[in-house]
Amino acid sequence: xxxxxxxxxxxxxxxxxxxxxxxxxxxxxxxxxxxxxxxxxxxxxxxxxxxxxxxxxxxxxxxxxxxxxxxxxxxxxxxxxxxxxxxxxxxxxx
Amino acid sequence: xxxxxxxxxxxxxxxxxxxxxxxxxxxxxxxxxxxxxxxxxxxxxxxxxxxxxxxxxxxxxxxxxxxxxxxxxxxxxxxxxxxxxxxxxxxxxxxxxxxxxxxxxxxxxxxxxxxxxxxxxxxxxxxxxxxxxxxxxxxxxxxxxxxxxxxxxxxxxxxxxxxxxxxxxxxxxxxxxxxxxxxxxxxxxxxxxxxxxxxxxxxxxxxxxxxxxxxxxxxxxxxxxxxxxxxxxxxxxxxxxxxxxxxxxxxxxxxxxxxxxxxxxxxxxxxxxxxxxxxxxxxxxxxxxxxxxxxxxxxxxxxxxxxxxxxx
Numbered sequence: 001x002x003x004x005x006x007x008x009x010x011x012x013x014x015x016x017x018x019x020x021x022x023x024x025x026x027x028x029x030x031x032x033x034x035x036x037x038x039x040x041x042x043x044x045x046x047x048x049x050x051x052x053x054x055x056x057x058x059x060x061x062x063x064x065x066x067x068x069x070x071x072x073x074x075x076x077x078x079x080x081x082x083x084x085x086x087x088x089x090x091x092x093x094x
Numbered sequence: 095x096x097x098x099x100x101x102x103x104x105x106x107x108x109x110x111x112x113x114x115x116x117x118x119x120x121x122x123x124x125x126x127x128x129x130x131x132x133x134x135x136x137x138x139x140x141x142x143x144x145x146x147x148x149x150x151x152x153x154x155x156x157x158x159x160x161x162x163x164x165x166x167x168x169x170x171x172x173x174x175x176x177x178x179x180x181x182x183x184x185x186x187x188x189x190x191x192x193x194x195x196x197x198x199x200x201x202x203x204x205x206x207x208x209x210x211x212x213x214x215x216x217x218x219x220x221x222x223x224x225x226x227x228x229x230x231x232x233x234x235x236x237x238x239x240x241x242x243x244x245x246x247x248x249x250x251x252x253x254x255x256x257x258x259x260x261x262x263x264x265x266x267x268x269x270x271x272x273x274x275x276x277x278x279x280x281x282x283x284x285x286x287x288x289x290x291x292x293x294x295x296x297x298x299x300x301x302x303x304x305x306x307x308x309x310x311x312x313x314x315x316x317x318x319x320x321x322x323x324x325x326x327x328x329x330x331x332x333x334x335x336x337x338x339x340x341x342x343x344x345x346x347x348x349x350x351x352x353x354x355x356x357x358x359x360x361x362x363x364x365x366x367x368x369x370x371x372x373x374x375x376x377x378x379x380x381x382x383x384x385x386x387x388x389x390x391x392x393x394x395x396x397x398x399x400x401x402x403x404x405x406x
Contacts (some may be wrong), residue, residue, distance in 0.1 A: 004186050005392065007179065023243070025176045029183060030395035041172050044165065045249070064115045 008034040020052050029091035111237040114180035130178040135192045136200035137171035143207040170246045177238035202224035202285050204367030217257015219286040226320045230310035265331050280336040288359045290317040325349045
């Protein structure tokens with residue numbers, strides 16, 4: 001297993017003005033090779049105008065087992081959404 | 095606290111996808127590793143029968159299309175390998191399982207491609223059957239598998255169409271071309287029908303896979319859909335499917351069809367098809383003869399890293 005090239009996560013901007021989005025992963029010896037492989041694997045049909053690669057070991061993720069408590073603080077704040085507020089019918093453009 | 099299995103089953107029930115770091119039963123993980131890696135191997139081995147015709151394609155246009163298709167198969171294999179790795183199995187371990195014969199790949203690729211028309215028949219029938227299998231997998235309960243399948247299905251439909259296009263051209267050509275197209279269909283039809291696997295009452299893992307929503311339709315349901323679809327498309331080609339019992343059943347609203355030769359199916363699965371040895375030899379040779387490329391890339395990357403560190 002020592003010879004296995006490291007794993008990279010691939011992020012692709014599908015067109016100018018949009019965010020880079022996770023497309024998948026691949027193995028490559030280094031970043032340049034990862035970008036070239038990502039072009040061949042994930043953009044054969046013009047799916048991208050820009051590619052980011054990040055070595056998978058450098059990605060830190062939240063723990064799915066703690067999701068309930070982790071996201072709980074946002075759960076009881078409905079007043080952050082515009083629909084929380086009842087406005088008189090005659091109010092326009094708000 | 096709710097137990098983990100309960101949470102898992104509730105997610106499945108509510109059509110919430112399972113993601114790699116979520117808790118999942120060992121058997122679910124194992125089933126997916128087996129199915130996804132074998133799917134990946136099939137894409138990779140599937141390049142071989144078609145690759146054999148790249149140098150012999152009849153026109154430059156057909157050659158360019160075939161190269162693009164074979165390159166897609168490589169890509170599909172890579173999406174699926176990457177998806178499978180999220181289940182905690184290494185790429186090398188999977189490749190090793192393929193090369194030692196521990197893991198299977200789709201038996202269809204153990205049949206030879208004898209003429210150019212076979213490339214048409216593979217696109218129309220083999221890719222047609224694959225699409226029939228793969229479309230429901232887009233809704234598979236495991237997120238990475240589902241996402242890989244969505245990408246694959248988007249790309250795969252050109253594969254089926256280019257195959258049909260090859261056969262249509264041959265069918266409307268000279269007598270010899272017509273005969274070549276018919277001969278290819280005669281050879282590829284039954285192996286394609288077998289691609290859906292054993293009959294439902296003979297497919298022990300199916301029920302569990304359906305309960306886990308890895309599978310959405312049974313083998314026989316998908317097979318029937320495929321046969322119905324092809325029976326109608328063959329009429330457009332003005333060619334026939336080699337099954338004397340193939341007949342529309344007005345009551346069932348499906349085509350009836352003849353007996354499948356399961357002896358042949360199991361024979362090929364168990365390694366005795368026409369090309370099993372040749373396919374494995376080709377993969378092993380590609381892996382071994384490519385070793386120096388992998389090592390060289392590694393050495394190059396190390397050298398470049400060392401150089402960058404020196405500058406810094």
